[in-house]
Amino acid sequence: xxxxxxxxxxxxxxxxxxxxxxxxxxxxxxxxxxxxxxxxxxxxxxxxxxxxxxxxxxxxxxxxxxxxxxxxxxxxxxxxxxxxxxxxxxxxxxxxxxxxxxxxxxxxxxxxxxxxxxxxxxxxxxxxxxxxxxxxxxxxxxxxxxxxxxxxxxxxxxxxxxxxxxxxxxxxxxxxxxxxxxxxxxxxxxxxxxxxxxxxxxxxxxxxxxxxxxxxxxxxxxxxxxxxxxxxxxxxxxxxxxxxxxxxxxxxxxxxxxxxxxxxxxxxxxxxxxxxxxxxxxxxxxxxxxxxxxxxxxxxxxxxxxxxxxxxxxxxx
Amino acid sequence: xxxxxxxxxxxxxxxxxxxxxxxxxxxxxxxxxxxxxxxxxxxxxxxxxxxxxxxxxxxxxxxxxxxxxxxxxxxxxxxxxxxxxxxxxxxxxxxxxxxxxxxxxxxxxxxxxxxxxxxxxxxxxxxxxxxxxxxxxxxxxxxxxxxxxxxxxxxxxxxxxxxxxxxxxxxxxxxxxxxxxxxxxxxxxxxxxxxxxxxxxxxxxxxxxxxxxxxxxxxxxxxxxxxxxxxxxxxxxxxxxxxxxxxxxxxxxxxxxxxxxxxxxxxxxxxxxxxxxxxxxxxxxxxxxxxxxxxxxxxxxxxxxxxxxxxxxxxxxxxxxxxxxxxxxxxxxxxxxxxxxxxxxxxxxxxxxxxxxxxxxxxxxxxxxxxxxxxxxxxxxxxxxxxxxxxxxxxxxxxxxxxxxxxxxxxxxxxxxxxxxxxxxxxxxxxxxxxxxxxxxxxxxxxxxxxxxxxxxxxxxxxxxxxxxxxxxxxxxxxxxxxxxxxxxxxxxxxxxxxxxxxxxxxxxxxxxxxxxxxxxxxxxxxxxxxxxxxxxxxxxxxxxxxxxxxxxxxxxxxxxx
Numbered sequence: 001x002x003x004x005x006x007x008x009x010x011x012x013x014x015x016x017x018x019x020x021x022x023x024x025x026x027x028x029x030x031x032x033x034x035x036x037x038x039x040x041x042x043x044x045x046x047x048x049x050x051x052x053x054x055x056x057x058x059x060x061x062x063x064x065x066x067x068x069x070x071x072x073x074x075x076x077x078x079x080x081x082x083x084x085x086x087x088x089x090x091x092x093x094x095x096x097x098x099x100x101x102x103x104x105x106x107x108x109x110x111x112x113x114x115x116x117x118x119x120x121x122x123x124x125x126x127x128x129x130x131x132x133x134x135x136x137x138x139x140x141x142x143x144x145x146x147x148x149x150x151x152x153x154x155x156x157x158x159x160x161x162x163x164x165x166x167x168x169x170x171x172x173x174x175x176x177x178x179x180x181x182x183x184x185x186x187x188x189x190x191x192x193x194x195x196x197x198x199x200x201x202x203x204x205x206x207x208x209x210x211x212x213x214x215x216x217x218x219x220x221x222x223x224x225x226x227x228x229x230x231x232x233x234x235x236x237x238x239x240x241x242x243x244x245x246x247x248x249x250x251x252x253x254x255x256x257x258x259x260x261x262x263x264x265x266x267x268x269x270x271x272x273x274x275x276x277x278x279x280x281x282x283x284x285x286x287x288x289x290x291x292x293x294x295x296x297x298x299x300x301x302x303x304x305x306x307x308x309x310x311x312x313x314x315x316x317x
Numbered sequence: 318x319x320x321x322x323x324x325x326x327x328x329x330x331x332x333x334x335x336x337x338x339x340x341x342x343x344x345x346x347x348x349x350x351x352x353x354x355x356x357x358x359x360x361x362x363x364x365x366x367x368x369x370x371x372x373x374x375x376x377x378x379x380x381x382x383x384x385x386x387x388x389x390x391x392x393x394x395x396x397x398x399x400x401x402x403x404x405x406x407x408x409x410x411x412x413x414x415x416x417x418x419x420x421x422x423x424x425x426x427x428x429x430x431x432x433x434x435x436x437x438x439x440x441x442x443x444x445x446x447x448x449x450x451x452x453x454x455x456x457x458x459x460x461x462x463x464x465x466x467x468x469x470x471x472x473x474x475x476x477x478x479x480x481x482x483x484x485x486x487x488x489x490x491x492x493x494x495x496x497x498x499x500x501x502x503x504x505x506x507x508x509x510x511x512x513x514x515x516x517x518x519x520x521x522x523x524x525x526x527x528x529x530x531x532x533x534x535x536x537x538x539x540x541x542x543x544x545x546x547x548x549x550x551x552x553x554x555x556x557x558x559x560x561x562x563x564x565x566x567x568x569x570x571x572x573x574x575x576x577x578x579x580x581x582x583x584x585x586x587x588x589x590x591x592x593x594x595x596x597x598x599x600x601x602x603x604x605x606x607x608x609x610x611x612x613x614x615x616x617x618x619x620x621x622x623x624x625x626x627x628x629x630x631x632x633x634x635x636x637x638x639x640x641x642x643x644x645x646x647x648x649x650x651x652x653x654x655x656x657x658x659x660x661x662x663x664x665x666x667x668x669x670x671x672x673x674x675x676x677x678x679x680x681x682x683x684x685x686x687x688x689x690x691x692x693x694x695x696x697x698x699x700x701x702x703x704x705x706x707x708x709x710x711x712x713x714x715x716x717x718x719x720x721x722x723x724x725x726x727x728x729x730x731x732x733x734x735x736x737x738x739x740x741x742x743x744x745x746x747x748x749x750x751x752x753x754x755x756x757x758x759x760x761x762x763x764x765x766x767x768x769x770x771x772x773x774x775x776x777x778x779x780x781x782x783x784x785x786x787x788x789x790x791x792x793x794x795x796x797x798x799x800x801x802x803x804x805x806x807x808x809x810x811x812x813x814x815x816x817x818x819x820x821x822x823x824x825x826x827x828x829x830x831x832x833x834x835x836x837x838x839x840x841x842x843x844x845x846x847x848x849x850x851x852x853x854x855x856x857x858x859x860x861x862x863x864x865x866x867x868x869x870x871x872x873x874x875x876x877x878x879x
Binding site: 036044045047048050051052054082083084085090093094149150153156159160163165167169170171210237262263264265267271272274275279280293 | 380385387593596603753758
């Protein structure tokens with residue numbers, strides 16, 4: 001197990017290094033220059049040069065990259081070009097906001113996905129199974145931003161049950177958890193929808209698979225209650241692929257949060273990446289993508305460890 | 318409007334006393350009932366004001382949704398109307414525009430931190446008498462030394478506080494500055510190298526770097542870069558906090574030298590998604606939104622929200638590549654000007670949130686002539702001109718625009734509208750589009766750059782200063798490639814007239830000269846002006862006192878919440 005852990009942790013480093021190069025190159029390859037972006041139509045060649053120089057953009061790009069990398073290794077992500085603050089100060093609070101949204105979405109995903117999946121899997125071809133599987137097929141193919149707008153119009157505007165935008169009420173004097181959760185419901189449902197549908201379908205098929213195994217028949221023959229069979233024996237054996245997919249979905253939830261954040265004006269890392277790409281704010285995009293990648297890799301590592309703990313065959317492989 | 322309306326009790330008394338017939342009593346009380354029911358329904362939707370206030374009242378927080386995140390809050394070193402709309406409430410200059418009047422052709426210049434000013438006979442020295450007793454938000458007194466410190470930050474390359482970025486943004490304002498003198502603490506003399514007729518109007522511009530004042534104490538304390546986190550001006554609102562991507566909060570400056578604003582606080586929220594802005598307004602989460610989507614305005618109006626729009630210094634235009642042989646014949650350029658149905662675009666596509674442009678000069682400056690006769694929409698005549706120029710069968714060409722961006726409205730559908738109109742006179746236009754930042758890069762490189770040759774490219778902006786047309790058409794502003802000049806330096810037809818107008822000190826004569834320039838540019842047709850935006854914004858009915866002045870930014874001191 002230790003060997004397995006060391007190996008998995010060591011593979012993170014080249015992944016992050018690779019991602020940082022790819023992001024850096026991508027931002028350099030797409031046309032558009034932050035200095036021009038800042039100056040807009042009033043720019044002249046001379047003015048652009050002046051601003052470029054003040055931002056350090058007149059250096060060759062590999063010099064810019066290694067300077068940046070050296071600083072990052074020391075924990076300094078540099079300064080935002082567009083809004084002129086240390087990147088760390090900008091990225092971490094936004095990242096935390098996305099973590100909150102992702103956590104909320106994950107709860108919905110697991111409760112809905114597992115619940116629907118298990119009921120469908122144990123009652124194959126029942127009316128519940130047929131309706132829920134048709135619904136999950138539709139939801140899994142619904143674009144999140146569209147669903148978000150529909151939820152916003154129906155639940156926030158017509159019914160007035162939830163706020164439409166933001167994370168806290170702007171007029172409130174202080175931030176409360178209640179206010180946060182109230183604001184989180186719609187964006188969390190939006191973000192969770194696709195993943196919940198996928199998880200539900202996967203749990204169902206995983207259960208169908210397990211439920212037909214001989215040992216389940218043997219357990220039934222021994223007279224165990226259906227509840228014990230499903231929750232104690234079926235669940236444990238159906239779990240490894242489910243945990244795997246849930247782990248992967250965490251990454252997708254963070255990625256999907258981008259659309260949700262733009263639609264609901266949720267001040268998270270997705271909205272930040274969006275506005276920073278629009279402004280060609282390279283240091284912020286770099287840091288935000290790197291942090292997101294790091295978390296994605298960590299979650300996958302965590303998933304692998306849990307699965308390995310559950311299934312001895314994997315850690316021996 | 319609410320006063321003198323009969324209540325049920327007064328009607329009942331009148332009926333009992335015999336002053337009202339039974340029929341009238343029933344009819345009028347039913348009307349009250351219906352109104353009350355409607356009011357309570359609207360009230361539950363958050364659409365009515367609670368109090369029937371008679372006049373402006375103090376207090377409350379105004380939440381505004383903006384179309385994008387703000388740039389840095391350093392008014393010398395940031396551009397863009399979105400940012401200046403916030404920075405302006407915190408910072409003031411020597412003079413200002415009177416933005417409390419909506420029904421004027423262009424904003425009047427008024428004293429601000431200077432109480433009076435005087436221009437020397439040789440037109441080179443401007444002497445400003447400063448307002449006494451004004452303090453910056455940090456308590457630092459405002460005086461001549463503070464003025465000099467700020468101008469030197471933008472323009473004096475050897476000053477310790479010189480900031481290249483501030484210099485780049487304020488070029489048009491300080492381009493002819495020779496020196497700043499401070500004979501005493503209440504007087505400032507700005508000396509120019511050559512006469513600059515529109516200098517005062519340039520002093521009140523804010524779309525890219527503004528001539529406003531930051532506390533020298535704060536500048537020394539936080540430095541040229543740090544000051545953006547601690548905006549410290551003299552304005553009616555002062556900075557509270559900024560959470561990037563979320564909000565900028567300002568509050569009433571209790572020590573303001575002028576009339577105190579009504580609002581306690583203003584919260585500016587960046588909300589890039591138009592649908593989200595419109596939903597937030599309806600949900601009561603924000604009170605005012607910029608750039609509503611044209612398709613959603615009618616619906617919001619029907620729900621009781623107020624549309625505020627009016628003339629603004631904004632022109633949306635395409636300029637021609639005069640190095641491209643297709644556009645070298647003046648008849649082709651004129652034909653294009655005649656082929657495009659601008660009125661139709663304004664009404665049908667933009668749903669009345671813009672009007673057809675007349676001439677290249679942007680509205681709301683002294684020389685703008687609302688009766689200016691631009692080319693009429695005449696496709697038949699345009700086709701004839703094309704044939705005369707030897708293009709009876711038209712030609713293939715590429716035009717470029719952005720897909721989004723500040724002040725760009727809905728550029729792609731608008732360009733497609735033009736594409737359709739040009740097809741009718743045989744011009745097969747291929748549209749090339751980029752997102753805003755990429756586009757700005759290509760736009761600056763010019764239309765004849767080897768990497769991206771196009772026949773025409775689009776831009777949209779303007780100023781309340783006549784000099785704006787010089788910025789966009791005078792070939793001298795253009796470095797070897799690019800620059801703000803729309804025709805990449807290849808249009809020189811108006812140069813001599815522009816240079817003459819720049820030195821004219823009499824506002825009336827100067828405006829007359831710029832009108833002639835506008836006429837000359839129309840005849841030479843280096844560009845095709847399309848649309849003047851009316852800068853629409855939507856307000857919750859509880860927002861009162863807002864004035865949509867003929868500018869791209871507004872005075873928030875007159876706004877109150879009902």
